[in-house]
Amino acid sequence: MTTVLAIVLLLLGFLVGGGGIWLIALGGSWYYLLAGAGFAFTGFALWLRNPVALYVYAALVLGSLFWALYEVGMDWWALAPRGGLIVVLGIILLGLLIGRRPRSVAGAWRWGGATLGATLVATIAVAVFAMLGESHTIKGQVAEAGEISLPPSEASAPPEQWVAYGRTSGGSHYSPLAAITPANVGQLEEAWVYRTGDVRDPEVDPEETTYEVTPTMVDGLLYLCTPHHIAIALDPVSGEERWRYDATVGHSQMRQHQTCRGLTHYRVEASADAVCSSRILLPTADARLIALDAKTGSECVGFGQDGAVDLSANMPHFYAGSYYSTSPPVVADGLVVIGGAVNDNVSTTEPSGVIRAYDTETGELVWNFDSGNPEQTEPLAQGETYVGNSPNAWSMLSVDEELGIVYAPMGNAPPDQYGGDRTEETERFSSSVTALDLGTGEVRWVRQLVHHDLWDMDTPSQPQLVDIRRDGEVVPALVQATKQGDIYVLDRRSGEPLLPVTEERAPQGAVEGDFTAPTQPRSAMSFAPEPLRESDMWGATMLDQLYCRIRYRELNYEGRYTPPSVNGTIVYPGNFGTFNWGGVAVDPVRQVVIANPVYLAFIVKLIPRADDTTSYVSEQKPGFNENYGAPYAAEMRPFWSPIGLPCQRPPWGYVAAASLEDGNVVWQHRNGTVRDLSPLPLPFEMGVPAIGGPIVTAGGVAFHSGTLDYYVRAFDVTTGATLWQDRLPAGGQATPMTYEGADGRQYLVVVAGGHGSTGTKPGDHVIAYALPE
Structure with missing residues (x-):
């Protein structure tokens, strides 16, 4: 056994020292060379049975x-990989000594x-002390x-109902219900479960x-x-199905x-x-x-x-699967307003990102806002087309x-990682919040949140x-969470900041044919991570x-907004986002x-294209990330270690609260365990990635279910x-x-169906919880 350990230490010395x-x-760092020498010298001395090994x-x-x-410092999860293997091998070495100590050199051994x-x-002892600590926690209350009325969009919705995706057309994720409180939330129990029957088929469905x-x-x-766009109505108390409609979209x-984030309800003038x-x-x-x-x-x-x-009407470059809406439209003042999603990073000839308004009763087109041609809001004539590749609004409108x-969170114009050919209009509306006149579709104001976006930082x-308090007055505000971690608080009448927004110098050095913006905006309310070291x-x-x-040293990285490169660039936060479509409450x-901020780094590598048809990063049509027509394809992947763990230390996910008064973080805690992310179901609370947003109630309880371990939690x-x-x-x-x-109980409903790109377990469960009757 001593010989085996000596060989292991020698090999480890070679690997660590060489690395x-x-x-x-x-x-x-020089540490690994010195550590490798320590392993090798210990192994060599142990081979010779020399006590100097100890x-x-x-x-x-x-x-x-x-x-x-x-x-x-005393960060347990950062300390563990630095000392775990060393301590384990040390214990084995000590165990061998206790079991078989050579008598001739008993004193030295x-x-x-x-x-x-x-x-x-x-x-x-240090490890145990660190394990008991609370690093990365911010404590506060x-x-x-205070005394403030709800904005009209909140006040007009019946408190017992959840009438739109974010409860109201204002999207706050706030419910005025207060039956569930911190004192009784622990008594929540399953009231009913409904199975939709719609589960991903990996043979025919997209990932x-x-x-x-x-x-x-x-x-x-x-x-x-x-x-797969089956609409379902259930009894809210029993979970029994009332009706089902299959749109037969196929695979x-x-x-x-392949998703549907929600349905929109409205009434028309009729009996x-x-x-x-x-x-x-x-x-x-x-x-x-x-x-x-x-x-x-x-x-x-x-x-x-x-x-x-037909949402493909007047759409340029349309092919089956190239354009659709994953998010529910908004309805107001007799109009249905809807955006849409295009296939990202396939080519430079993709459909338009047009936002359209239709008559709620007849479906007749009333106006269209195309960010590639923002001045023409009148409906296009038959045979005319919108501008291809214009920035789109794939998420929810307010x-x-x-x-x-109408407030539209705007995405980027494809391709995301190369912007050398973008137009003036594209540059204006990309990665912004754009306010449109509800009656005409004309632009009221635009607040850009990333300049010349090369990182897929869609809003x-x-x-x-x-409505928020400012200097003794109530001001109509808009809160916008972003992938890069900033949360903007704007006057929704004008787009002007209510919390300070500053311009900070950004890294330079875009690939040939492109450029980087000299500065990027940053909000005073921000969950943007510190730059990686x-x-x-x-x-x-x-x-x-x-x-x-x-890999960190090999790749390009100068902090947030380091431009994509042929060498490979660390993008942090990555395009998974500190916040994504789930937003905040x-x-x-x-x-x-x-x-629920999330921190995951990604790697983006640009691959020069020899022509407009060769596939460099995909194996089948349509060719995601190929960027046909652009100078570069884009290879994108998480910044993982060889065994599939994030290369940056945890926590990777939190639950937090920040004040609308000054933007400061009030409290912050790690959120989620690695139970469903590790080979062994270990319930270590490391703080894990999440996608899907929280909700908050007047009862003083917030709920969230989006972490990559399979839990719904109340905070x-x-x-x-x-x-x-x-x-x-x-x-x-x-x-x-x-x-x-109708029985007077407050219900919490969670949908557990999995997420293809995060690899969580698929399902078709709709689960309702309530306090005991």
Whole structure:
């Protein structure tokens, strides 16, 4: 056994020392060369049965401890990979000594063993102390509710209902229900479970076939849709199915996304018992907008052509799967306003990102806003087309009927990672919040959140409308979460910042033919991470941590907004986003934002294209990330270690609260365990990635189910403490909702269907919770 250990130490010395030389050549830490020498010298001395092996290894243990503390302090999850393997091998070495001590040199071995034992005990003691600590935690308390009225969009919605994706057309994710409180939320129990029957088929569906739906509850029915655009109405108290409508969109891997985030309910001017006086709108993956009777699920044949509007009309470069709407439209003042998604990064000849408004009763087109041609808002004539590749609004829109404004979170113009050929209009509207006149579609104002976006930092979530206090006055505001981690608080009348926005110098050095903006905006309310350092590199062991350090030094990285490169660039936060389509929750009464920020680095490498047809990064049509027609294809992947763990140290996800008064973070805690991310179901609370947003209630409880472990959790809004959690049967990557049933109980509904691009377990579960009757 001694010989085997000696060989292991010699091999480890070769690997760590060799990697250390490589790292030094790249300008990195000298530790790994020294550690490799320590392993090798220990192994050689052990091979010769020389007790100096114990002293050398003790020096390695102690030196590693001091080095680790110097780099990362008392952060347990950062310390563990630096010392775990060293301590384990030290314990084995000490065990061999205790079991088989050579008598001829008993004194030297004994003292060496004592020295090694003391260093191991000291290291383990530090580790235990670090494990009991609360690194990365911010403790604080949200102030009690102030005196402020709800904005009109919130106040007009019946408190017991959840009438739109974000509860209202203002999208706050806030419910005025207060039956569930921090005192009783621990008593929540499953009230009913419904199975939709719609589950991803990996043979015929795209990878990103996902359950992202937030149900709505209006007039005594609960409405939801499935990834394949089946609309369903349930009884909110029993979960029994009332009706089902299948849009028969079929299966296609030509679609980049196969999802439906929600349905839209509205009423038209007709008698209360008339067919289709109460309607549900269903956007589909084959570019239709279907109107259904909310009571029966039958098609409203007077809307569009036999109950559907063709969203491919006047669309340039259209092919099956190239354009569709994954998000529910908004309805206001007799208009249905809808954006759409295009297949990202396939080519430079993709459909338009046009936003259109239709008459709620007839489906007739009233206006169109095309960011590639913003001045022409009158409907196009038959045979005319919108501008291809213009920035689109794939996420949820918001509307303020009093101001007569629709707010659109705008994406980027494809291709995302190369912008050398973008037009003046593209540059103006990309990655912005754009306010449009509700009646005409004309631009009211634009606030750009990334200049010349080369990182796929689309404005990802619904703009959230809230009234806030400023200098003794109540100001109509808009809260916008972003992928890069900033949360903007703007005057929704003008787009002017209510919390300071500054321009900061940005890294330069775009590829040939492109350029980078000299500065980028940053909001005073920000969850943007600190720039990565070599010492932030992580791994399960020192070996994969060393790999990550080498890759960190090899890749281009100068902080946030380092431009994509042919060499390869670390993009942090990556295009997964600090926030994505789930956004944040806004408590308009307590004047706080409840957020679930996520931190994952990605690698982007640009590959020069020889022509407009060769596939460099994909294997089948349509060719995602090929960027046909552009000078470069884009190879994008998470910044992983060789064993599939993030290269940057945890936490990778939090739950947090920030004040709308000054933008400061009030409290922040790690959120989620690695139970469903590691080979062994270990419930270590490391803080894991999440997708899908939170909701907040007047009862002082926030809910979230989007972490990559399969749990729904309740948090105390005041302190952030986890109050309750329940195990889900599949990934819960959707935003929950809450309502009051006809039985007087407050229900919480969670959809657990999994998320294709995150690899969580697929399912088809709709689960309702309530307090005991």
